[in-house]
Amino acid sequence: MGHAVDAPTGAIAPPIYLSTTYEREADGSYPRGYSYSRADNPNRHSLERVFAGLEGGAAAAAFSSGLAAIGAVFQALVPGDHVIAPNVLYHGTTRLLNDIFTPWNLQTSYVDTSDLAEIRAAVRPNTRIIFVETPANPTLAIADISAVAQIAETAGAKCVCDNTWATPVLQQPLALGADLVVHSTTKYFGGHSDVLGGAVVSKHADAFFDRIRHIQQIGGAVPSPFDCWLLLRGAQTLPCRIRNHSESAFKLAVFLSEHPLVERVYYPGLAAHPGYEIACRQMKSFGGMLSFAVKGGKQEALAVTGKLNIIIRGTSLGGVESLIEHRASIEGPDSKTPDNLLRLSAGLENVEDLIADLQQALG
Numbered sequence: 001m002g003h004a005v006d007a008p009t010g011a012i013a014p015p016i017y018l019s020t021t022y023e024r025e026a027d028g029s030y031p032r033g034y035s036y037s038r039a040d041n042p043n044r045h046s047l048e049r050v051f052a053g054l055e056g057g058a059a060a061a062a063f064s065s066g067l068a069a070i071g072a073v074f075q076a077l078v079p080g081d082h083v084i085a086p087n088v089l090y091h092g093t094t095r096l097l098n099d100i101f102t103p104w105n106l107q108t109s110y111v112d113t114s115d116l117a118e119i120r121a122a123v124r125p126n127t128r129i130i131f132v133e134t135p136a137n138p139t140l141a142i143a144d145i146s147a148v149a150q151i152a153e154t155a156g157a158k159c160v161c162d163n164t165w166a167t168p169v170l171q172q173p174l175a176l177g178a179d180l181v182v183h184s185t186t187k188y189f190g191g192h193s194d195v196l197g198g199a200v201v202s203k204h205a206d207a208f209f210d211r212i213r214h215i216q217q218i219g220g221a222v223p224s225p226f227d228c229w230l231l232l233r234g235a236q237t238l239p240c241r242i243r244n245h246s247e248s249a250f251k252l253a254v255f256l257s258e259h260p261l262v263e264r265v266y267y268p269g270l271a272a273h274p275g276y277e278i279a280c281r282q283m284k285s286f287g288g289m290l291s292f293a294v295k296g297g298k299q300e301a302l303a304v305t306g307k308l309n310i311i312i313r314g315t316s317l318g319g320v321e322s323l324i325e326h327r328a329s330i331e332g333p334d335s336k337t338p339d340n341l342l343r344l345s346a347g348l349e350n351v352e353d354l355i356a357d358l359q360q361a362l363g
């Protein structure tokens with residue numbers, strides 16, 4: 001899918017088309033489909049086909065980052081429209097809504113999207129998008145995608161799902177009723193912490209998607225051909241990697257939940273997690289991300305990260321290396337994240353080594 005042997009040369013790995021411009025025919029037309037690289041280029045074209053195919057959508061648009069993709073969806077609305085968004089949400093998306101789209105006169109209500117009654121109560125006549133992120137950053141809160149999609153349909157709104165943490169390998173929001181999926185492909189699609197990217201996938205090639213396409217091409221937040229090439233390469237190993245990430249995260253979650261110095265583990269694959277049953281229904285497995293609260297406060301949590309030898313202190317997720325982060329520090333003074341919470345992205349190292357590293361760091 002999106003991958004074919006290069007016809008002129010037989011190259012198995014696709015060439016990177018760095019050209020920004022393409023030849024016109026004498027009559028002024030572009031029969032080969034490409035004119036200028038901001039509008040489209042062969043590497044991005046292949047990547048978008050892969051995004052659409054994996055998510056089961058009719059069309060996809062690739063962006064230069066996850067936030068550029070998410071921003072394009074909100075930009076496709078008009079000022080005065082209303083959005084319902086989760087109160088547990090990737091903090092960059094919250095900042096995008098508050099700092100960029102609120103002054104643009106987009107109305108936003110933040111609700112607990114795991115509570116359907118709260119979502120229903122927030123619906124207004126001008127509600128256009130109900131946005132969910134599931135599992136959500138950083139408490140792994142789960143939203144019931146098909147139930148939220150039904151509320152959106154009744155309200156005449158679109159259900160948009162940030163599927164970054166699950167990936168289409170584990171969860172297919174469009175099949176569950178969502179209208180659009182967004183991704184930070186910087187994370188699991190790229191998979192090696194070396195490329196930024198984002199995607200919007202639409203169930204239908206409709207007028208709303210045309211607006212997103214227009215924002216991509218005219219707004220210009222497009223990925224470079226090399227970025228697309230790296231993401232396409234990442235996509236080829238995504239299913240194997242995500243299974244491994246997910247297996248390791250589950251083992252780490254079980255280990256941590258039995259540790260006396262851990263107050264609480266946030267992982268939707270544990271029966272104690274409030275979203276466990278919905279996660280079992282809508283996910284194939286539970287993903288590579290987990291959070292845990294260390295007994296004590298910020299100092300105790302930071303002390304654990306200071307003693308780790310294999311797991312690296314750093315933001316982001318979805319790479320081959322395990323990363324740990326004190327989330328409240330990066331989210332800033334408005335953060336509602338508990339001060340003793342650490343977020344962990346399970347990498348592809350031997351999971352026994354990761355468990356031993358946490359064991360010695362917890363002391």
Ligand SMILES: *Cc1c(COP(=O)(O)O)cnc(C)c1O
Nearest residue numbers: 065066067090162164184186197
């Ligand atoms: C990282 C992330 C984003 C933002 O993506 P960028 O590629 O950093 O712009 C959006 N949503 C989720 C869930 C993320 O983890």
